[in-house]
Amino acid sequence: MNKPIGVIDSGVGGLTVVHELMRQLPKERLVYLGDTLRCPYGPRTAEEVRRFTWEMVDFLLTKNIKLLVVACNTATAYTLAELQEKLSIPVIGVIQPGARAAIKFTTNNHVGIIGTEGTIRSNAYLDALHTIKSDIDVYALACPAFVPMVEKGILSGDYALDIIAQTLLPLKQFSNMDTLILGCTHYPLLKDVIQEVVGSQVTLISSSEETARETSTILELQQMLNEENEQCNHQFYTTGDVEIFTSLTNRIFNSSIDNLKSVSIEKVVI
Template sequence: MKRPIGVIDSGVGGLTVAHEIMRQIPKERLIYLGDTLRCPYGPRTKEEVNKFTWELVEFLLEKNIKMLVVACNTATAFTLEELQSKLNIPVIGVIQPGARAAINFTQNNHIGVIGTEGTIRSNAYNKALQSINEDIQVSALACPLFVPMVEQGTLKGEVAERVIKESLIPLNNNKKIDTLILGCTHYPLLKDTIQRVVGEHITIVSSSEETARETSIILDVHDLLNQGNPVYDHQFYTTGDVGIFTKIAQGIFNSSIDNLQAVRIEKAVI
């Protein structure tokens, strides 16, 4: 089944998920669409996120995708159930895989979650974690400055460290947390600095690896895996600045990416 996997995100953060999917199931072809023009989604209303997400989805459906990965925590929190109910292809998000990974790591059932305002406001991680283990204690914190910083390409250095340190003060005051979920796919790009700020005693969990693993399993279950030769003509689309997108993508993939285009997303009819 050589049809592509579609991956959407509010910006460049979902590239961390795309990269992991490409690593784990290298025969598959990906089409990635990042809505960098309207990023971040975190401060937006549920209605706005729903509208924007459907516009991204409609664009990818025109590309005949066989599966959709919602590589944005805010979009996952607000739209996943609706997407799953309305689309006739498999759809997964990044919250449930991240929650499962964190539960595997925690030793004392105290888990921290950092994410956008929308993701934290939705309580999606609290629900996901406690649906698996009701004894889990969750400390959630919105970090609204992180996504704009990543989208501008500020991934390390004095500015990044200062912003992260100040943002995580409430979390660092909680001495019980032993596991921290990066509840936004942009945040793994700041992982090294976040680790320094919170300390090595805290295990940091990104949903990227777990989401890629789940993608592989679901494709297999639905008999959608590409059994032929690898397909390497991945396509990348951004609604915003190609230069910044390219710079960040090169940092994630350790090489330049081909087939990158800026696109305008037309209004979708839901």
Template sequence: MDKNQPIGFIDSGVGGLTVVKEALKQLPNENIIYLGDTARCPYGPRPAEQVIAFTWEMTRFLLNKNIKMLVIACNTATAVALEEIKKTLSIPVIGVILPGSRAAIKATHTNQIGVIGTEGTIKSASYERVLQEKSPKAKILSLACPKFVPIVESNQFQTSVAKKIVAESLRYFEKQPVDTLILGCTHYPILRPLIQNVMGSKVKLIDSGAETVGEVSTLLDYFQMANTTLTTERSMTFYTTGSTKMFDQIAKEWLKENTISSKHIALGEEKS
């Protein structure tokens, strides 16, 4: 295996860029390939079978790019497709639910843990299963926030409309107090300032995607796959199934990388 091979990241849209942002900090030597299926986002309302099929399409595309590790940077896809893909591929495959759950258990003082995510993630009860398995005393309060992803994908996350939607969506927690809240969708950290403002400064927000990069780093070392011989500037390649203009606008702003120029692809095609 060539340690210069890139790490692949897949997501339903731009949300996985929050994971890439953390990877840029923690893994400065690693080459990165990202694919966001923005044309078919959001995944949350879709049937599990369809999400699995879409996740496999993204996975096969990146396998053709010779990735050495796959990060499913999407909670919905992790919830329904991780185990199947993990068992099938010969390279390491990492999801975002387990790392986020571990971090929440470590952070909570009251064992009152909230989880917000897409309809698909919440319906799967994946966080509840992992959290209860790791911490039987934990009380889990889950809430689907289906309006959050469209706000981010349409680049409206800094608007008054976004502020209103976040406040209305999180009203549930006024009567269900938690001290720790898992952002169970990788789109949600882009809304973090608004979420924190509503929840209050005493509530610890857990970025499941950022926590995942710590696990990626550990596995790179464990499998002796870490790139320690980077002689030129690392490569970052971005693909989207939707608008490259919209993707680049969000990616440049979120990653603080002005040179990003994504490539449009239609899943299932051989060419990039």
């Protein structure tokens, strides 16, 4: 089926999922929308997150997508069930794949989660982990400074190291942790610094690979894979500054991207 896969995120973090989708599904066209203008979603109310997410979804539905990937943990936590119920296309979030990967990699059942305030407040990862394995020991920590740092392009260096080290200090009390879920798609862009802070004995879990794998499985089961060999013309949209978005995408893909446009998706709230 030669329709595109739609991917939404609160900013640029979801591009880590896009990168993995491109690697695992090279024949598939992708349409990405990052709501960089209103990022971060973490401090927002559940109703704001829900409204912003639907505005992104409504935009991508005009692109005739065959499947939607919600590449934002906060949006997944608050809207996934509703999206799956109301949309006629498959909808995949990033929380369940990340939880499954963490359970696969932990050897001692001590799993940490870092995410935005909204994601941690929702207990979505906690519920997902305990649904799969009830006796797992979980420690969750909100890291509100991380997403703004990534959106500004601060991914390494002394400043990033200081902020990350200070933010993750509470994890030291969870000394048996052997696995840490990066519960925000922005966080893999800080992976090297986070690894330095928590130590090499801790396995970092990014849901990007698992989400792409789940997408591939669903497309295959529903016979929706694109069998054509034509060149994929991916489309990228941002609600914010194109130059900042381009700078960050260059870091993620190690090359420039084509077909990038700035769009307005906000609806008038009465």
